[in-house]
Amino acid sequence: MSDKKLKITQVRSIIGGTKKQKATIQALGLGRPHYTVERKDNPCTRGQIRVVQHLVKVEEV
Structure with missing residues (x-):
């Protein structure tokens, strides 16, 4: 599973989200809707x- 990658796209704004959600979006390297990053597929x-999950779209690459 570690050799796969995930393409993560933020599709909704974080406005109104909890501190934990805001911190998670930042940790993933996102920040604004339509930003996309690739991350390793790991737990x-x-x-x-x-x-x-309600703010992002995930695709396996």
């Missing part, structure tokens, strides 16, 4: 995605 990244 840590999956956990971060779960916290903000």
